[in-house]
Amino acid sequence: MNPAPVFALIDCNSFYASCERVFRPDLLRTPIVVLSNNDGCIIARSAEAKQWVKMGQPYYQVKELLHRHGVVAFSSNYALYGDMSQRVMTVIEGMVPALEVYSIDEAFADLAGVPGDLDYLGRCIRERVLKHTGIPVGVGIAGTKTLAKLANHAAKRWAVHSGGVVDLRVASHREWVLKKCDVSEVWGIGKRLTAHLQGLGIRTAWDLSRAEPGLLRKTFSVVVEKTARELAGTPCLQLQDIDPPRQEICCSRMFGQRLTELAPIKEAVATYVMRASEKLRGQGSLASKMRVSIRTGMFNPDEAKYANGVVVQLPYPTDDVRLLTRMALEAVGRVYRQGFRYSKAEVLLLQLCRRGEFTGDLFTPSQTLQTERVMSVIDGVNARWGRGTLRSAAVPAAAQWAMRRELMSAGFTTQVDGLWRVNRAPTERRCT
């Protein structure tokens, strides 16, 4: 007989802010916020900072307020967060039979058949991750993924009592938490669904777990039905080992400043094509179509607004950065209009197929073997010596339109020049 399914959801607390603290012990109790690309708005807050700002608030609106209350702001340092995430996941992987990394700061573990006290295992995971990486995590344990997610939520909400670990396999505990949690706190139940469910008298997670599954499927979707079943303790979701390859790949970013000329916009588009094609090759796919679009700022009433995009049919399914760049630059030239102040460009690769999956007819040209070799050399060089070492000539080494990241911490774990410096004389130390 198979052992009863048990899942754990391990989730890092205020992950970005916690990463910033690892190499800044002076900020142990200082409230921290992390800003989105371009220092636009607040995307992460340490527990202490939550009383001062909301998620998503524009930075310029709260800059003064933050300063007044001693809140320290950081530009997002994804190189650091990515490395710390990998460390956290590697530590957990060594302690559980199987792990599904769900996002940069959370992972599901399959604990079915693990003997012994799982609550204790949860506490060991917490302790070891904290010791090895400095990142605090919470652990939720339950018989289904949706319940494990809710258990994790409960571990945070009642942190003082839970010590960061909650096991919902005991029915009475499960009922207590389900009754205390609003239906909006359930995994996958968003704002709109919440309003709709409340209309049906479903207010708590407990209500949802007791709702008639057939009705839920008819009124909403099979996803909501599965969520309700999972809350009632019937596992419907398995651990996913590998990401299914994406159906489309997008690279889009705000410029660090408004751009009016075509030349720097072309540089940006070429850069995004490079990144998108790296992702494409990374998952072993080829693209048949590409959409290139640009737009001005959309919110400033004083600025003229313009947005346009064009879909390009590629001659054959390809992952060739040279071909994609050539066609993207031609496309952006077609949608560009003079006299606007552009804020963003986007490159979207569409109609992806697995390499070797598409069938061309005899007369359709396809990507040459030579191209495949060139691409694998480019990827090999960039993997060995760093992203952008080998790039198309349309991509500048240092772009004037690049993202603003004025408050970024060092590459503590990824750059030799950015390593943490210890034993500095007090005068040399940077002030916050």
Next chain:
Amino acid sequence: MTSILGPITCGSGVVPRYLFRIPAGFPSPAADHMEQPISLDELFNLRAPHMYLVRIDGDSMQGAGIFDGDLVLVDRSLEARHGQIVIAAVNGEPLCKRLHRIGGQVALRSENPRYPPRYILEGDELTIWGVVTFSVRSHDLK
């Protein structure tokens, strides 16, 4: 419009000749004795999730052979013992010192007579960040 078909070349079908090179002559007597080259990553266990590189400033640890600008490898998984060189934070200030723990008294000692030991007193907050396991220095005279 850009032309979609590229110029027809005969380059794409060329296969590098070395692929067909067949070894001839005497087989290498070392062939059966090949081993992996030594990896500093492995020697220092640098790829483990609990290993970190830190740069040391100043001359306070020169008696231990750690000089200004040296790199140290820090293991966060170890429990710091008396006598080990540690990275620690005292009231938020990061320090690399030798840990002394005698009786109930804890001190962080420099390895340079010019620096007095830092005794941890009541009200001080000491966090041991990790244990220094190796140091790396450049002997290049640049």
